[in-house]
Amino acid sequence: MTVVEARASAKINLTLHVTGRRDDGYHLLDSLVVFADFGDRITVRPATATRLTVTGPMAAGVPVDAGNLVLKAAALIGVSADIMLEKYLPAAAGIGGGSSDAAATLRALSEMAGVAVPCDVLSLGADVPVCLAGGAAWMRGIGEDVTPLAGVPPLYAVLVNPGVAVATPEIFAGLTTRDNPAMPEPLPTWPETSDFMAWLATQRNDLQAPAIAKEPIIAEVLATLLDTPGCQLARMSGSGATCFGLYDSAERASAAAGRLAQDRPGWWVVATRLNAA
Numbered sequence: 290m291t292v293v294e295a296r297a298s299a300k301i302n303l304t305l306h307v308t309g310r311r312d313d314g315y316h317l318l319d320s321l322v323v324f325a326d327f328g329d330r331i332t333v334r335p336a337t338a339t340r341l342t343v344t345g346p347m348a349a350g351v352p353v354d355a356g357n358l359v360l361k362a363a364a365l366i367g368v369s370a371d372i373m374l375e376k377y378l379p380a381a382a383g384i385g386g387g388s389s390d391a392a393a394t395l396r397a398l399s400e401m402a403g404v405a406v407p408c409d410v411l412s413l414g415a416d417v418p419v420c421l422a423g424g425a426a427w428m429r430g431i432g433e434d435v436t437p438l439a440g441v442p443p444l445y446a447v448l449v450n451p452g453v454a455v456a457t458p459e460i461f462a463g464l465t466t467r468d469n470p471a472m473p474e475p476l477p478t479w480p481e482t483s484d485f486m487a488w489l490a491t492q493r494n495d496l497q498a499p500a501i502a503k504e505p506i507i508a509e510v511l512a513t514l515l516d517t518p519g520c521q522l523a524r525m526s527g528s529g530a531t532c533f534g535l536y537d538s539a540e541r542a543s544a545a546a547g548r549l550a551q552d553r554p555g556w557w558v559v560a561t562r563l564n565a566a
């Protein structure tokens with residue numbers, strides 16, 4: 290019997306520029322996306338009818354019915370399986386938990402059954418195409434235009450979520466401007482990690498201000514990250530509330546995570562590598 294496992298890594302928007310809005314209300318994005326070496330885990334086994342079990346430390350509140358993106362992905366690819374989802378990522382957190390689970394399910398079921406992943410996965414969510422691509426990418430359009438990026442250095446990061454669930458549509462609705470500048474095209478090259486960090490600091494997440502307006506604790510998360518030794522940049526990912534801090538070494542990232550976990554027991558804190566090979 291073929292059992293296939295797949296990692297559903299956390300998606301991090303290192304930049305997230307909102308550059309316009311389509312007539313259907315969806316926003317045009319311009320985002321540099323990378324993935325963490327930390328995430329959920331999907332295991333699939335052949336079965337005559339699809340069944341989903343959700344376990345893991347962050348399983349509470351995650352839907353187990355047809356609303357779960359794992360089941361939507363299984364229906365889209367048309368493969369039946371016994372699926373186990375181990376949740377380690379907080380939900381509604383701006384790090385693509387559901388989207389990454391959907392992409393991992395498509396990959397695992399494709400391998401298990403020997404069927405191709407459908408070309409059009411955007412119907413599962415705007416973040417699913419980039420999660421399916423899996424590596425550092427330039428994401429544009431409403432999420433369907435994904436260009437893999439070489440030359441993005443691996444980074445040491447700390448991810449922090451203060452425990453407030455954020456509804457993505459509400460954050461987009463709070464934008465005061467929707468025609469903000471895009472990243473430069475072509476993107477620059479970054480010979481050293483320090484060049485990349487310096488450039489990142491000149492970029493933005495346009496959803497950060499409306500997210501802070503809705504959930505002021507996000508500003509506290511950013512300030513707390515910036516206050517830890519070695520933190521070079523702190524920014525929110527996606528529509529929040531998870532923020533990332535970038536550090537100059539694994540040791541300093543790990544020390545910062547340890548201190549934050551101790552000082553803020555209610556916060557979800559993880560030290561991780563982004564875009565590691």
Ligand SMILES: C[C@](O)(CO)[C@H](O)COP(=O)(O)OP(=O)(O)OC[C@H]1O[C@@H](n2ccc(N)nc2=O)[C@H](O)[C@@H]1O
Pocket residue numbers: 302305314315316317318320383385388413414415416417430431432457458461527528
């Ligand atoms: C904010 C990001 O996380 C950035 O990576 C994603 O664009 C959101 O991706 P997602 O959660 O997979 O988004 P979806 O489930 O497709 O959309 C949720 C809602 O977000 C808003 N939405 C999403 C994507 C987009 N390009 N424009 C939008 O306005 C819409 O109100 C939509 O109803």
Ligand SMILES: Nc1ncnc2c1ncn2[C@@H]1O[C@H](COP(=O)(O)OP(=O)(O)OP(=O)(O)O)[C@@H](O)[C@H]1O
Pocket residue numbers: 351352356357358359379380381382383384385386387388390391416455457527528529
């Ligand atoms: N597999 C899943 N894991 C988590 N949430 C899921 C899943 N499937 C469906 N959901 C629903 O999707 C909602 C959004 O959760 P998700 O973790 O995908 O958001 P997010 O991290 O903000 O995503 P994004 O960064 O793509 O905007 C949740 O509130 C939950 O009800």
